[in-house]
Every structure is written in structure tokens, then in C-alpha cells.
Amino acid sequence: MTDMVKLAISDIKTTEVLNWEGLHLFHFMGSSCSQKTRIAFAAKGVEWESHHVDxxxxxxxxxxxxxxxxxxxxxxxxxxxxxxxESNDIIEYVDGAFDGPKLFPTDPDEQAFMRESMKYEDDLHLCVRALTFRYFLPVEMMKKPDDAVDVYEAEGAETVAGEFDGRKAIEVEFWRKMNANNGIIDEQVIDAVDQFLVAFGKLEKRLEQHEYLLASGMTALDIAWWITVFRITKLGFPTERFPKLFIWYGKFLAREDFAREVAAPSEVMEMSKRHQAAYAAEGTSMQQLMAVHGR
Ligand SMILES: N[C@@H](CCC(=O)N[C@@H](CS)C(=O)NCC(=O)O)C(=O)O
Incomplete structure (x- = not known):
């Protein structure tokens, strides 16, 4: 459906994987894009070998x-x-390569809408990240020291599908800015919030018409957006302002296959609550900042 991102042989420097058989997923427990992929694999019913990368x-x-x-x-x-x-491309690839419930639609109009909406969701990832790095845990626990970013920036000749890829530079810029400001600044929070107010408004309109984001039923589009909605709701975004979306969100949250993949250890959740409470005490929780800026 999209131009899925499969690496060219020349992009792959760790050549031992060229001989690997079976389905191997490199993922991180707390990564939203990994969670999305794991939920989709479970929905599809595929077996996979786990490679956890911290x-x-x-x-x-x-x-x-x-x-x-x-x-x-x-x-x-x-x-x-x-x-x-790329998480959305990985899900689409696996959907096509394996038997099991279809996670992508067959109707051409739905396919066109889904392609656009998946890209939209992916484009918002740095906004999800900004809110996560501000409100999930204290900056000292979240930040990437400059020497780690230096290693990242220096490593590897960067090609994807055989062509120079500029993505790493965007990532490096994000981490450098975060270090320069010692965290995510209020302006980044408001920018991200504004994007989600618009995006969630669009999702709300879809859900006024049908139970899932596509008329034909649940698809990977629901999984992809749900992960975003889950993440930022837990960080304090007022998703309840979008009533249909809030019901849709709650319905998936109640499902064991969704809840399991986004679960975090209770001590981490406690730490996160304390961190958010500290911002609230100084008047800079997400919703307090929104109120100050008239959102
Ligand atoms: N568009 C990519 C985004 C992937 C991405 O940014 N993943 C995050 C975790 S959710 C990551 O690996 N971050 C690296 C880091 O924090 O060092 C996708 O959908 O796969």
C-alpha cells in the first residue's frame, strides 16, 4: 500500500542477519512504536523472536x-x-506476508485514507516524544548525554534503500536541543498540544460516523493512533474533550492484548505520577500550560 521501507543489502552493515531465519523483532518495552508493532503482531497471530534493545x-x-x-x-x-x-511499514509488511486477520483494508478509498492517516500519525512522532520526555520521568533519567549523541551522530554511513537518509540528523537535532535546554521547554509542549488538538479533532469526526477509524472495522490504523492517544493521555492530555475518541480509547484500553503491551512496572508508574505531580505543584502540568496559553 505504501512504499514500505525495506533496507537494501548495501545499507546493512551487520551482515550476520542476512542469514537469519524466521521473524525477529528488535524492540524496547517502553517505546510507543514498538508497542504498536507488538499489538499488531498479536492481532495478526504471528510468532516472533524477541530482541530487546534498551x-x-x-x-x-x-x-x-x-x-x-x-x-x-x-x-x-x-x-x-x-x-x-519504520513501525507502520513493518506492520503492513507482516500483514501482507502472513495469514491471519487482515489489518489493512481492501477497499481502495479506505486504503487511500489509511495511507494518508498513517503518515500523519507517523509525522507526529516527535510531538509524542516531546511530551513523553517532558512528562514521563525527570529529565535526568530521560536525557541522552552529549557523548551518547556524539556516538550516534558519528556512527555509520547512513543509507536507507540505497540512498542517503537525512533522518538521523533530525533525531540528533532533537537530542541536542533537549540537552541545550536541559529538557523539553514549554513552547515545545504547546506546539505538540496544538498538533494533537487538531489531530484528535479529525479522529473524533471519523468516530462520529463509525465505531472504528475505518467504516469496514478495526485495522492497523486504530492500533497506530491508539498508541498515540494512550501515551499522551497518560501524560495529562485532556482526551476527554473528544467524547467519541475517549470511548474508543477506553474500549481498547480494556482489552488485555492492548493493555499488556503498554504496561510499565508499577515503580516506574509511581515515579511518573510523582514527576507529573511536581509539575502540577509548580503550575506547569500539561493542562495548566494549556490553560495559561488559552488552549
Ligand atoms: N517513524 C519511526 C519512529 C521510530 C522511533 O522514533 N522510535 C523511538 C522509540 S518510540 C526510538 O527508537 N527512539 C530512540 C531513542 O530514544 O534513542 C517508526 O515509526 O518506527
Whole structure:
């Protein structure tokens, strides 16, 4: 349906994976894009081998990992020696390659809408990240020291599908800005919030017409957007302003196959609550900032 991102052999520097058989997913527990992929794989009913990469320890910046993903991002899929990157593309690839419930529509109009909406969701990822890095845990626990970013920036000749890829530079800029400001600043929060107010308004309109984002039923589009809605709602975004979306969100949250993949250890959730409470005490929770800026 889209131009799915499969790496060219020349992009793959960690050549041992070329001989791997079966379905291997490189993922991180707390990564929203990984969670999305895991939920989709469960819905599809595929078996996969887990390779957990701890991005909090910068394991995604190693030469080995950058050799299968020049962007240094989670998730990454190896299937019978082929390497696929980008969560939405990975899901689409697996949907086409395996039997099981179809996660992508067959109707051409729905396909066109879904392509556009999946891209929209993906384009908002740095906004999800900004809110996560501000409100999930204290900056000292979240930030990437400059020397880790230096390693990331220096590693590897960066090609994707045989062509120079500019994605890493965008990532590096994000981390450098965060370090320069010692965290995510209010302006970034408001920018992200504004994007989600618009996006959620669009989702609300769809859900006024049908139970799922597409008329034909649940698809990977619901999974992809749900992960975003889940993440930012937990960080304090007022999703309840969008009543149909809030019901849709709650319906998936009640499902074991969704809840399981986004679960975090209780001590982490406690830490996150304390961190958000500290912002609230100084008047800078997400909703307090929104109120100050008239959102
Ligand atoms: N568009 C990419 C985004 C991937 C992405 O940014 N993944 C995050 C985790 S959700 C990551 O790997 N971050 C690297 C880091 O924090 O060092 C996708 O959908 O796969």
C-alpha cells in the first residue's frame, strides 16, 4: 500500500542477519512504536523472536544495531534475512506476508485514507516524544548525554534503500536541543498540544460516523493512533474533550492484548505520577500550560 521501507543489502552493515531465519523483532518495552508493532503482531497471530534493545542504555546507538537500522530507531524487523524499519511499514509488511486477520483494508478509498492517516500519525512522532520526555520521568533519567549523541551522530554511513537518509540528523537535532535546554521547554509542549488538538479533532469526526477509524472495522490504523492517544493521555492530555475518541480509547484500553503491551512496572508508574505531580505543584502540568496559553 505504501512504499514500505525495506533496507537494501548495501545499507546493512551487520551482515550476520542476512542469514537469519524466521521473524525477529528488535524492540524496547517502553517505546510507543514498538508497542504498536507488538499489538499488531498479536492481532495478526504471528510468532516472533524477541530482541530487546534498551534505549535508556543507548543500546540502539551501537555499531551492531546501527548496522541494521541506520536511523538507530526502534522497532526493527528481520524476516528471513530481510531488514524492515519504520513501525507502520513493518506492520503492513507482516500483514501482507502472513495469514491471519487482515489489518489493512481492501477497499481502495479506505486504503487511500489509511495511507494518508498513517503518515500523519507517523509525522507526529516527535510531538509524542516531546511530551513523553517532558512528562514521563525527570529529565535526568530521560536525557541522552552529549557523548551518547556524539556516538550516534558519528556512527555509520547512513543509507536507507540505497540512498542517503537525512533522518538521523533530525533525531540528533532533537537530542541536542533537549540537552541545550536541559529538557523539553514549554513552547515545545504547546506546539505538540496544538498538533494533537487538531489531530484528535479529525479522529473524533471519523468516530462520529463509525465505531472504528475505518467504516469496514478495526485495522492497523486504530492500533497506530491508539498508541498515540494512550501515551499522551497518560501524560495529562485532556482526551476527554473528544467524547467519541475517549470511548474508543477506553474500549481498547480494556482489552488485555492492548493493555499488556503498554504496561510499565508499577515503580516506574509511581515515579511518573510523582514527576507529573511536581509539575502540577509548580503550575506547569500539561493542562495548566494549556490553560495559561488559552488552549
Ligand atoms: N517513524 C519511526 C519512529 C521510530 C522511533 O522514533 N522510535 C523511538 C522509540 S518510540 C526510538 O527508537 N527512539 C530512540 C531513542 O530514544 O534513542 C517508526 O515509526 O518506527
Amino acid at each position: 534505549i535508556s542504555k543507548f543500546e540502539n546507538f551501537t555499531k551492531w544495531f546501527m548496522g541494521i537500522n541506520p536511523r538507530g530507531l526502534m522497532p526493527t524487523l528481520v524476516h528471513d534475512g530481510d531488514v524492515h524499519i
